[in-house]
Amino acid sequence: xxxxxxxxxxxxxxxxxxxxxxxxxxxxxxxxxxxxxxxxxxxxxxxxxxxxxxxxxxxxxxxxxxxxxxxxxxxxxxxxxxxxxxxxxxxxxxxxxxxxxxxxxxxxxxxxxxxxxxxxxxxxxxxxxxxxxxxxxxxxxxxxxxxxxxxxxxxxxxxxxxxxxxxxxxxxxxxxxxxxxxxxxxxxxxxxxxxxxxxxxxxxxxxxxxxxxxxxxxxxxxxxxxxxxxxxxxxxxxxxxxxxxxxxxxxxxxxxxxxxxxxxxxxxxxxxxxxxxxxxxxxxxxxxxxxxxxxxxxxxx
Numbered sequence: 001x002x003x004x005x006x007x008x009x010x011x012x013x014x015x016x017x018x019x020x021x022x023x024x025x026x027x028x029x030x031x032x033x034x035x036x037x038x039x040x041x042x043x044x045x046x047x048x049x050x051x052x053x054x055x056x057x058x059x060x061x062x063x064x065x066x067x068x069x070x071x072x073x074x075x076x077x078x079x080x081x082x083x084x085x086x087x088x089x090x091x092x093x094x095x096x097x098x099x100x101x102x103x104x105x106x107x108x109x110x111x112x113x114x115x116x117x118x119x120x121x122x123x124x125x126x127x128x129x130x131x132x133x134x135x136x137x138x139x140x141x142x143x144x145x146x147x148x149x150x151x152x153x154x155x156x157x158x159x160x161x162x163x164x165x166x167x168x169x170x171x172x173x174x175x176x177x178x179x180x181x182x183x184x185x186x187x188x189x190x191x192x193x194x195x196x197x198x199x200x201x202x203x204x205x206x207x208x209x210x211x212x213x214x215x216x217x218x219x220x221x222x223x224x225x226x227x228x229x230x231x232x233x234x235x236x237x238x239x240x241x242x243x244x245x246x247x248x249x250x251x252x253x254x255x256x257x258x259x260x261x262x263x264x265x266x267x268x269x270x271x272x273x274x275x276x277x278x279x280x281x282x283x284x285x286x287x288x289x290x291x292x293x294x295x296x297x298x299x300x301x
Contacts, residue, residue, distance in 0.1 A: 029058040030071070030085050033119060033133050033142055034099040043074045043082035043094040050093045056139030059085040059100075062092040071102045079124040097121055098131065107151060111158035113137065114188055118151065132163065134190035143190045149181060150263070153204050160187055162202050162211060171221035176258065180221050183213050185233065197231045197238050200250075201263035203273070205291075209233045212241065212264055212273055214250050226250050228264060228275045228289070241273075241293045248277040248285070272296060 038049040053059070061071045062084040072084040074094070081097040098121055105118040119131040132145045132152065145165075152163040167180045183196040196202075199213035209232055216226035227243035244250075251258050261276035261284060274288045288297040 029060055030083060030095070031101040031104065031117075032057040032059070032095075032099065033101055033117065033144070035142065037095060037099045039085070039087065039093040039095050040082075041093060043076055043080075043084075045080070045096075047094075050087065050090065053095065054139075055135070055142040059087070059095075061102075062086045073097065073122055075124050081122060081124055101133075105151065107154065107161075109158040109161075109188060110154055110156060111188075114190075116152050116154075116161065118148070134186075134188075136189060145186065145190050145193075150201065152186075153202065155204075156206060158188060160185055162186070162196070162204060164200055164202055169221065171217055171223075173221075173223065178258065180217060180219075183211060183231070185235075194235055196233070196235045197229065199229060200260065203264045203266045205266060205268055207268065208291075212266065214261075214264070214275070215240070216250055226277075228273070230291075241291070242275065242287070242289045242295070244277050244287075247280050250277060252278045252282050276301075 032053045032055055035055050037053040039051050039053055041048040041050055074082045074084070076082065082094040083097050083100060083102060084092055084094055086092050101117060101119040103120040105120070107116040109115070114134050114136040117133045117135060119133060121129045121131050123129055130148050132148045133142055134145060135142045147166040147168065149164045149166055152161045154161045162183060162185045165182050165184045167182060169180045171178050171180055180198065181200045183199050183202045185194040185196055186192065196211055197213060197215065198217055198219045199215040201214050203212045205212065210230050211233065212228060212230050214226070215229040216224060218224050225243050226249055228241045229238060230241050231238040251260050261278060265274040267273065271291050272288055273291060274286050277285055277287060279285060284301040286299045286301060289295055
């Protein structure tokens with residue numbers, strides 16, 4: 001993940017009003033994700049526990065003075081983010097922001113169960129992280145799988161899914177504030193995970209049993225020639241499909257941020273795939289190749 005270059009806020013407490021977040025976001029009540037989540041009297045782990053919430057419970061946000069049903073975030077001195085919730089007939093309390101979903105995306109298995117929930121979690125520096133949870137059998141169990149980018153992709157039979165996992169490990173290039181991303185395959189219950197490759201933007205071609213993705217780093221975080229790669233669904237036979245011409249790249253600097261090109265677009269019926277890249281002066285191009293790597297077309301967006 002590329003991080004914007006921004007200072008970390010030094011405030012002990014900071015109020016944040018939730019706004020719009022891209023994606024299929026659901027923002028209503030606070031949904032409890034973790035098991036046996038303590039609700040505290042004040043936003044400190046050492047404060048008294050008012051009650052214990054359970055996975056699947058929902059709570060209203062404690063209203064701000066404006067009267068709007070918007071979450072109220074507070075950040076303590078150690079950087080932990082808390083959200084204030086209303087307890088029915090019991091006043092209000094505080095719960096850690098990483099254990100509840102204030103805004104979320106849901107991806108249900110084609111079988112109907114289990115359910116994947118991406119918790120759009122506000123962090124202490126004002127960014128939004130994407131925590132992936134798997135929920136089974138009507139909230140009989142829930143499990144945090146880790147931080148991801150993008151969204152999970154289910155297999156058509158619902159037995160597994162793939163996603164792009166953020167390792168939170170800095171890459172070797174210290175001039176770029178970026179962490180290493182991996183493509184992983186999970187069993188439907190999240191208990192088994194298989195590392196497929198280091199890369200970003202996985203695109204599933206289920207009929208061929210392959211995953212296409214962008215690669216510009218190796219597993220240690222060192223730079224490699226950027227290009228489109230493919231790997232089998234068991235993690236075998238990783239190989240490049242098309243390497244970018246030398247002057248092209250997947251990322252560009254845009255003010256205080258680094259911006260990545262859009263993901264590849266698979267056209268399975270015509271045996272081709274489109275990938276994107278930036279020219280040195282920042283213009284974005286779309287390159288279409290066959291699934292065997294034969295160059296077909298280049299267009300500037």
